[in-house]
Amino acid sequence: MTMKMFASDNNSGIHPAIMEAIAAANSGHAPAYGSDSFTDAAIGRFKEHFGENCSVQLVFNGTGANVIGLKAMVRSHQAIICTDGAHIHSDEGGAAEGFIGGKLLISPTKDGKLTIADIERQLPNIGNQQRSQPKAVSISQCTEIGTVYTIEEIKALTSFAHANGLYVHMDGARISNAAAHLGCSLKEMTADAGIDMLAFGGTKNGLMAGEAVVCFREELATELAYIRKQGMQLGSKMRFLSAQFERLLTDDLWLENARQANAMARLLADGLAKLPGVALTQPVESNAVFASMPRPQIEKLQQAYAFAVWNESLNEIRLVASFDTAEEDIAAFLDASAQALEG
Template sequence: MTKKMFASDNNSGIHPAIMEAIAQANDGHVPAYGSDLYTAAAIKKFKEHFGEESEVEFVFNGTGANVTGLKAMVRSHQAIICTDGAHINSDEGGAAEGFIGGKLLAVPSADGKLTVQGIERHLHNIGNQQRSQPKAVSISQCTELGTVYTIEEIKEITSYAHANGFYVHMDGARLSNAAAHLGCSLAEMTVDAGIDMLAFGGTKNGLMIGEAVVCFNKELASELKYIRKQGMQLGSKMRFLAAQFERLLTDGLWLDNARHANKMAGLLAEGLMKFEGISLTQPVESNAVFASMPKAQIEQLQEKHSFAVWNEAKNEIRLVTSFDTSMEDVESFLGDVRKSFS
């Protein structure tokens, strides 16, 4: 069996129940492009979690989900306010600006979170025809640093944004992990908190492939299917994307997977804190552990384990756990940390 990795939850396998759902969907011929019973069943599940008014479009990947949703909100002369570490700003190859044509206005953030004060700094050029005009705010839940917005923090952002005529987009690649941490429903963090558009993640939580664009704002929903097609995110054999989500959102599988990943990250963090010379650089609130350790230990550990060096100048690493991370995986890593200090 291939060794487990802590580099990313994208490295994990497919949950057995999801694999079974794909196999069950592989039965004969059905209409293409989402006109099938599997897609209808998956959309029904989304409405159970997010409300009857939500509109759902399935796409292939997280970048596709983000740019599809954002393009429905922003025209080419407009801008999106986000943090400097936001996935759309730092890890999507300029896809947002390239596909939408608008501009990203990045705000520095030490903990990955955007604040009202951060949004406010980009309001001084409203009405100036020589500057891109802010029209949307984008936040990530969980953030790229593993931190989690409280529901109150999200509401504060959405209230301020809406008061200034902005839409609010949420990159929810790890939304399930955030819900597991907060002990709340998926709706409480999103539609109930004022989010207009959500990119809901599946790949990082046990799916083989697939994300979903979930729209809560009726005035934005009508254009989504056309944007998805133009953005090359419309799958012809949609049933195989949809069947995964239908299963993920049934019987709490999404939450079980996320809770387990979060628990493994917590245990990993607890173990690391026992070593002198290692310190956590962010609170562990999801399935990511950010820690600083001596460079010699990092280099030695990388000979046996796969993980990201997040900030070389600070000797900061990132360890990400998954639904299939085991106690043995955690203990193996911590055992090698112990050896590196001996």
């Protein structure tokens, strides 16, 4: 299938440089379960970007990265504060609650961002034995509606959380897109901003498969390897995960891919905003575009393109650009959108 899709950046292919790295790792034998030179090199790259004191566990997917990181922070009688749109709440099949045994405390939001007020509302539960005890805060960077926390917003949240005995987890499935938008380093947005645990995304940014749990708190890192194994996320042929990350984090490939996806989303948004009857519904700060358009137009477009209807009642759609989205892909979709309006 040659048609480019806008349903998800999971639909994209593998970056050629990543494919080459996998092929290069496929030579001879290597020790299993991460005791290999490829994994050593990948972890070295993570430390270059996040600091020497971080701990890294490579896993297969984003759900695994989230629940393993959260389980190191939260016991079964405790709770995680997150938004109603958080992936751990709305799109991971209850994995967090099922694997950890704890509870998610949900805060509604219009822009995808958790606030200090959202956290503060849960604090009276601390010390009440009848209630799940808040112990962690989870934020998504980028959020599920494409918005991006500023570094100042992250620092404010982590300072408040830490002052009240709470850890802070970041779901960074699209963290590279956030860094590209903010023009900052990965470390500035995580370790330097007070994040305790990060799920670092690779699959949505050019990898075949693979995410990473990056821990910035020594007391949380000691159990992660055991939790990863129990969570069925320890790869036996780890070198093929590791080779991908080593290449992604070399020569700013991660940033190049994210910048391309973000730029194509911006181009798409600018074009859609010029069409009659079409309105952007969220700020375009990453690689996702949210827009409303007439229902007949949506139905006609879906005959040729894959994308999500995000909110049926508002006729709101989500369009996601990928590292391999090109200007001609955007032009073709905009032409199709204009034609759907006409006829």
